[in-house]
Amino acid sequence: MAERSFAKEVKKLKLGAGEEFTGEGILAITKALLQCGVGYVGGYQGAPISHLMDVLADAQEILGELGVHFEASASEATATAMLAASVHYPIRGAATFKSTVGTNVASDALANLSSGGVTGGALIIVGEDYGEGSSIMQERSHAFAMKSQVWLLDPRPNLPSIVAAVEHGFEMSEASNTPVMLQVRIRCCHVHGSFTAKDNKRPTMTVAEALENPRRDTQRIVLPPASFLHEKEKITKRRPAAIDYIRRHKLNETFGGNGPVGIVMQGGMYNGVIRALQRLGLADAYGDTEVPLHVLNVTYPLVEDELVGFCADKEAVLVVEEGHPDYLEQELGSMLYKAGASVKLEGKGLLPMAGEYTGQVMLDGIGAFLRQHAGDMLAPEIRAPNVPAPPIYDDLARTVPARPPGFCVGCPERPIFAATKLAEQELGQHHIASDIGCHLFSIMPPFELGATTMGYGLGPASASAFNSPDAKRRSISFVGDGGFWHNGLTSSIGNAVFNKNDGVIVVVDNYYSAATGGQDILSSRANNRTKSTKHPITEAIKGMGVNWVRHIERTYDVGAMRDALKEALTTEEKGPKVIVASSECMLNRQRREAPLKKKMAAEGKRMVKTKFGVDEDVCTGDHACMRLSGCPSLTVKHLDDPLRDDPVASIDENCVGCGNCGEVADAAVLCPSFYQADVVSNPTGWDRFLFGLRQRVISTLQRWRERGRPVFGEQAA
Numbered sequence: 014m015a016e017r018s019f020a021k022e023v024k025k026l027k028l029g030a031g032e033e034f035t036g037e038g039i040l041a042i043t044k045a046l047l048q049c050g051v052g053y054v055g056g057y058q059g060a061p062i063s064h065l066m067d068v069l070a071d072a073q074e075i076l077g078e079l080g081v082h083f084e085a086s087a088s089e090a091t092a093t094a095m096l097a098a099s100v101h102y103p104i105r106g107a108a109t110f111k112s113t114v115g116t117n118v119a120s121d122a123l124a125n126l127s128s129g130g131v132t133g134g135a136l137i138i139v140g141e142d143y144g145e146g147s148s149i150m151q152e153r154s155h156a157f158a159m160k161s162q163v164w165l166l167d168p169r170p171n172l173p174s175i176v177a178a179v180e181h182g183f184e185m186s187e188a189s190n191t192p193v194m195l196q197v198r199i200r201c202c203h204v205h206g207s208f209t210a211k212d213n214k215r216p217t218m219t220v221a222e223a224l225e226n227p228r229r230d231t232q233r234i235v236l237p238p239a240s241f242l243h244e245k246e247k248i249t250k251r252r253p254a255a256i257d258y259i260r261r262h263k264l265n266e267t268f269g270g271n272g273p274v275g276i277v278m279q280g281g282m283y284n285g286v287i288r289a290l291q292r293l294g295l296a297d298a299y300g301d302t303e304v305p306l307h308v309l310n311v312t313y314p315l316v317e318d319e320l321v322g323f324c325a326d327k328e329a330v331l332v333v334e335e336g337h338p339d340y341l342e343q344e345l346g347s348m349l350y351k352a353g354a355s356v357k358l359e360g361k362g363l364l365p366m367a368g369e370y371t372g373q374v375m376l377d378g379i380g381a382f383l384r385q386h387a388g389d390m391l392a393p394e395i396r397a398p399n400v401p402a403p404p405i406y407d408d409l410a411r412t413v414p415a416r417p418p419g420f421c422v423g424c425p426e427r428p429i430f431a432a433t434k435l436a437e438q439e440l441g442q443h444h445i446a447s448d449i450g451c452h453l454f455s456i457m458p459p460f461e462l463g464a465t466t467m468g469y470g471l472g473p474a475s476a477s478a479f480n481s482p483d484a485k486r487r488s489i490s491f492v493g494d495g496g497f498w499h500n501g502l503t504s505s506i507g508n509a510v511f512n513k514n515d516g517v518i519v520v521v522d523n524y525y526s527a528a529t530g531g532q533d534i535l536s537s538r539a540n541n542r543t544k545s546t547k548h549p550i551t552e553a554i555k556g557m558g559v560n561w562v563r564h565i566e567r568t569y570d571v572g573a574m575r576d577a578l579k580e581a582l583t584t585e586e587k588g589p590k591v592i593v594a595s596s597e598c599m600l601n602r603q604r605r606e607a608p609l610k611k612k613m614a615a616e617g618k619r620m621v622k623t624k625f626g627v628d629e630d631v632c633t634g635d636h637a638c639m640r641l642s643g644c645p646s647l648t649v650k651h652l653d654d655p656l657r658d659d660p661v662a663s664i665d666e667n668c669v670g671c672g673n674c675g676e677v678a679d680a681a682v683l684c685p686s687f688y689q690a691d692v693v694s695n696p697t698g699w700d701r702f703l704f705g706l707r708q709r710v711i712s713t714l715q716r717w718r719e720r721g722r723p724v725f726g727e728q729a730a
Contacts, residue, residue, distance in 0.1 A: 059111025425596030448472030470501030
């Protein structure tokens with residue numbers, strides 16, 4: 014169950030020639046694939062292209078009508094390996110995933126695919142982002158393009174350019190017998206606009222038809238001596254063919270006037286550059302500018318004569334290249350040096366070496382470049398602005414509390430780590446290896462658990478070095494259900510079995526690939542009309558050879574989770590100990606239940622909403638419950654009682670009724686101040702009777718208590 018449905022939007026994919034298509038970039042890419050006659054698509058979800066997978070999943074009826082095969086792949090390597098169908102057959106195929114974690118995983122398949130080359134067009138759509146908004150290590154796909162000799166497109170972020178890039182990507186792939194990578198950033202994926210649609214095409218050959226007519230060419234298989242010839246073919250045949258295609262179809266664009274300076278940029282940076290020039294008074298609302306611009310919609314390979322020609326009559330040129338290293342600036346500098354050019358080349362000296370190129374970054378860098386090399390182009394007030402000295406502020410880090418990422422309200426993973434803290438309280442601290450996924454938030458306060466994270470599904474593998482026979486204490490490692498099915502079953506569980514690892518492995522099972530948007534996976538409990546689900550993780554673990562397996566069906570049972578961890582850490586049994594901790598992702602549960610509750614409310618049916626609260630008369634105010642739970646809905650409030658200065662615990666309206674706070678308080682033997690309240694909407698007669706009975710019993714008990722209370726003063730007389 015993905016976080017967003019495109020069921021309505023996918024109807025636009027049926028638009029025909031001449032009709033106007035409106036929507037966001039991710040939908041335009043899907044439409045472009047269908048217009049190009051794609052035969053098959055595979056991919057692995059991950060921002061910023063998760064929604065492309067969701068669109069394809071919602072559009073399977075349309076894909077089926079066209080004879081297009083779609084798979085939600087087990088990993089990025091699986092998705093890239095699918096493109097093998099384009100090696101011998103004239104079938105266009107596409108794969109998509111998040112980069113650079115995706116290109117890391119897919120690197121082996123990518124290298125083999127690019128070595129043997131392709132017959133049909135092969136397009137790899139990668140989502141890439143930099144800066145604080147990115148959730149991964151800061152690396153670039155560009156390195157993989159250069160390493161494997163894969164051509165890299167980086168289109169201007171508007172729908173016509175995106176669609177054209179998909180079309181040219183397939184054609185250039187076929188013209189040069191080389192896979193092509195299409196890089197899209199989050200602004201590109203979610204930019205809104207329009208383009209003139211074309212008719213969808215059935216693939217010239219479907220994968221079903223290819224199976225009826227099998228082909229093979231030994232020269233395309235990566236095995237000596239053919240593999241030695243592939244490298245020569247890349248340089249002598251494929252690369253020149255790609256450059257010729259780029260040049261003939263003018264994929265790179267030049268805009269602007271004949272100024273003394275120019276700007277060379279990645280296509281994805283075009284909107285930011287134009288906006289900066291507008292703010293500097295050198296471009297209008299339509300993008301017309303006095304500054305010459307050379308837009309690299311193809312960032313690899315570069316066309317040397319185009320670039321040298323653009324720089325020929327310039328005094329200075331700025332390279333706008335997001336991310337590090339500065340591959341484009343280095344290659345352009347080499348070209349200009351060999352050509353004997355005297356143009357001044359600027360780039361990372363005026364723009365940041367790394368990180369996201371935001372609007373302000375663009376304005377500052379381009380402004381500095383123009384003031385230094387073409388001040389006459391700027392208005393006087395911009396060329397030498399009278400900028401007052403900036404006010405001195407206190408360090409915000411000392412005055413504004415940090416807001417690290419954390420678990421959602423009601424997240425079923427939070428009690429797992431509360432139980433881990435309780436187990437460590439009794440048995441001492443352990444080395445804990447983390448993994449990619451929501452559960453990685455355990456490294457932040459209040460839990461502060463986990464020492465490393467090495468890759469998706471590699472949490473237990475990253476603890477394997479601690480499998481020492483002399484060790485007196487076992488390691489603990491975590492892996493999510495998404496990472497488990499991605500590659501953790503073999504790389505982590507299988508590795509632990511084979512090497513007789515004595516550590517403890519916790520598989521966090523929330524029923525979905527939750528961190529990437531809540532997509533179904535093998536162990537999802539949901540019914541999926543196109544995928545096979547409901548495959549128990551425990552059965553896969555036992556099948557891999559693990560003998561000690563425990564399954565906690567409800568993670569909110571903190572006591573049971575703590576006891577399972579203690580047993581795993583202290584048992585005399587050798588070999589890997591695996592605990593599968595299961596509970597449904599709260600966000601997906603709410604997405605699933607919200608429409609049902611809305612329907613029940615409209616029909617006047619009985620509904621029960623559970624809320625939890627804190628009895629402020631019982632709460633001691635030591636806040637231990639918060640330090641062990643960390644739920645965002647568990648906060649503090651001050652009382653009006655002048656004899657109680659310290660704030661007490663309080664549960665706000667964000668509570669989703671998971672019960673974790675009470676479970677934690679019970680398991681840790683904290684104060685019994687939590688209570689549960691069931692709010693009944695559209696109550697039945699029986700509900701009303703029970704409510705009245707409870708009220709009468711409570712009133713009677715309150716009167717008895719009042720009678721027994723000592724009274725002083727005039728009331729006693």
